[in-house]
Amino acid sequence: MSHTHTGFDRLPIVDVSGLFSDDLGERLATACELDRAARDAGFFYVTGHQVAREQQAELVAQARRFFAAPEDWKMRYYIGQSVAHRGYVPEGEEAFAGGKRDRKEAFDTGRELPPDDPDVKAGTPMLGPNLWPEQPGFREAVSSYYEAAFALGRALFRGFSLALGLPESHFDAYLSKPPSQLRLIHYPFDPSAEDRPGIGAHTDYECFTILLPTAPGLEVMNGEGHWIDAPPVENAFVVNIGDMLEVWTGGTYVATSHRVRKVREERYSFPLFFACDYRTVVAPLPPFATPEAVAKYPPVFAGDHLFAQTAQSFMYLKQRLESGELALPDGSKAPASFGQQARYATAGPSSMNDDE
Numbered sequence: 150m151s152h153t154h155t156g157f158d159r160l161p162i163v164d165v166s167g168l169f170s171d172d173l174g175e176r177l178a179t180a181c182e183l184d185r186a187a188r189d190a191g192f193f194y195v196t197g198h199q200v201a202r203e204q205q206a207e208l209v210a211q212a213r214r215f216f217a218a219p220e221d222w223k224m225r226y227y228i229g230q231s232v233a234h235r236g237y238v239p240e241g242e243e244a245f246a247g248g249k250r251d252r253k254e255a256f257d258t259g260r261e262l263p264p265d266d267p268d269v270k271a272g273t274p275m276l277g278p279n280l281w282p283e284q285p286g287f288r289e290a291v292s293s294y295y296e297a298a299f300a301l302g303r304a305l306f307r308g309f310s311l312a313l314g315l316p317e318s319h320f321d322a323y324l325s326k327p328p329s330q331l332r333l334i335h336y337p338f339d340p341s342a343e344d345r346p347g348i349g350a351h352t353d354y355e356c357f358t359i360l361l362p363t364a365p366g367l368e369v370m371n372g373e374g375h376w377i378d379a380p381p382v383e384n385a386f387v388v389n390i391g392d393m394l395e396v397w398t399g400g401t402y403v404a405t406s407h408r409v410r411k412v413r414e415e416r417y418s419f420p421l422f423f424a425c426d427y428r429t430v431v432a433p434l435p436p437f438a439t440p441e442a443v444a445k446y447p448p449v450f451a452g453d454h455l456f457a458q459t460a461q462s463f464m465y466l467k468q469r470l471e472s473g474e475l476a477l478p479d480g481s482k483a484p485a486s487f488g489q490q491a492r493y494a495t496a497g498p499s500s501m502n503d504d505e
Contacts, residue, residue, distance in 0.1 A: 156373040161186040162385065166197030168304045177311055184312035187390055191405035192369045194385040195305075195359075200297040202384060205361055207290040208333075212417055215284055216254060216335040226282050228257060229465035233269070233277025234330075235259060242464050256282075256333040258291055260299075260326055268326065273427050274456040275328035295331050295421070298359050298386075302329070302423040305357065305388065313398060314436055320356075323425035328452060329355065330424075336366070336409075336416040352404035353391035354455045355424040360387040364416035370406040379407075393425060393451055399433035399442030427452030453478035 163186050167179030186193035215223070220239070228236040238255040258279050262269050269277045281288045306320040350370065360367075365380040367387065379387060395404040409418075425431070432438075432448040457477050460466040469475035 155189045155371065156375070157190050157371050158377060160369065160377070160379050160387070161190055161193040162382070163193050163195050164197040165195045165301075165304065165308065166199075168308045169199060176308070176317070180308045180311035183305070183308045187309070187312070187394075187402045190369070190371070191390040191403050192379065192407065193388055194382050195301075195388050196382075196385045198301050198386055199304075200294070200301055200386070204290075204294045204297050205384075207286070208294040208361070208419060209363060209417055211284065211287045211290040212256070212333040212335065212419070215256060215282060215287060215333070218284075223254075223282075226256075226280050228280075228463070231277075231280045233259065233262075233279075234275050234459065234463075234466075235278070236280035237282075238463075243462050244464060244467070252339060253334055253336045255335070258295065258331045258333070259328060260295070261292070262326060266326075268427070273452070275330075275452065275459070276326065276427065291331065291333070294419075298331065298361075298421045299329065299423075301386070302357070302359055302421065305359075305423075309394070313401075313434070315434070320425070323429045323451075325426055327424040327426050328455060329422055331419065331421045334418040334420070336412075336418070338413075338415040339411060340413060350406045350408045352395075352406055353389065353420075353422055354393070354458050355391045355422040355451075356393045356397075357391050357423050358387075358389050359421045359423060360389070361419040362387065362416070363418070364412060364414050366409050366412040366416055367418075368408050368410050376408070378410075391422070392454065393429075393431050393449075396431045396446045396449060397434050397437070399437030399439060399446060401437055424455060425451050450478065 163179070163182045165179055165183070167175040170176055170179075183193075223237045224239065226237040228234060228238050228242070230236065235257055238257060240252055240254050243255075259275065261279050262277055264270070264278065266276070279288075303321070303324060306324070307317050310317050310319040362381045365378065367379040368376040369379050369389070371377050389405050389407065390402045392404045394402050427450075429451040430448050431451050431454075433442040433446050460470060460475065460477060466475065470477065
């Protein structure tokens with residue numbers, strides 16, 4: 150399979166404002182830019198995204214306030230108490246490859262679904278209500294940002310559809326209520342941090358990720374196996390291709406390996422992992438279903454892939470697996486190996502969908 154990732158030394162910047170145009174020609178032109186960035190780097194900045202600066206600022210402000218609270222108060226919202234993998238993730242809750250842990254805490258949210266939703270009643274993992282802290286304005290700020298970032302994700306998917314020669318609305322059918330997580334992540338100030346890798350190299354399990362970072366630290370692997378810095382760009386999101394889009398395109402778009410470097414400053418990071426509906430069966434689409442691609446990418450249930458990797462990286466879920474209270478979906482016991490880092494000896498161990 151030919152890999153088109155180039156030896157880029159910085160991430161491409163794509164102005165996606167054309168995706169919101171009524172003019173098909175403008176949408177197609179923007180789709181071509183997206184296509185080039187997805188093929189060349191699999192990681193790029195997007196501007197012209199229509200997510201208001203105020204929504205971004207309020208999300209950051211609410212996260213700062215939450216993470217500054219006492220630990221015992223934050224633990225009232227511990228993720229292990231939730232029914233749908235939502236809530237506070239304390240330091241050490243996530244265990245990475247080789248047992249390595251990073252000094253970070255997080256708060257996980259998703260689309261709010263009521264208890265009487267048929268999929269929630271059926272016990273579908275990762276779907277259900279959020280666990281909202283009693284912090285004035287938190288729920289409103291997070292929900293508002295989630296909706297705006299999700300709308301951007303829908304627009305990006307329409308752009309990818311055009312780029313891939315599919316009907317513009319092709320992926321809409323898989324976006325009725327996906328388990329798309331928005332994580333609020335806090336890396337405390339670490340005066341002892343050396344300039345060295347933190348999180349091991351990994352790919353993201355969903356279709357793509359829309360990331361809002363507040364400080365440097367993110368590194369991306371280029372097509373020659375070298376790590377490239379991806380610092381924040383004013384009013385731009387970082388977008389990267391995930392495992393499911395790699396499968397759908399038969400490897401035409403590659404889920405890009407990335408990691409977080411330790412930096413000597415406090416850092417907040419807000420990835421929206423844009424998923425498709427839980428029961429979506431993902432396999433190479435007809436234009437990409439070469440014998441080689443079909444052999445390399447057997448059909449995968451999107452939700453099972455996401456849940457299996459999540460269950461193997463959170464302590465409370467690992468304990469449920471060990472006690473027999475929880476079982477992994479069939480055929481999903483091994484962590485996924487997508488992306489390009491396995492081809493390079495320079496890469497660290499593959500890690501879980503731990504952060505951005």
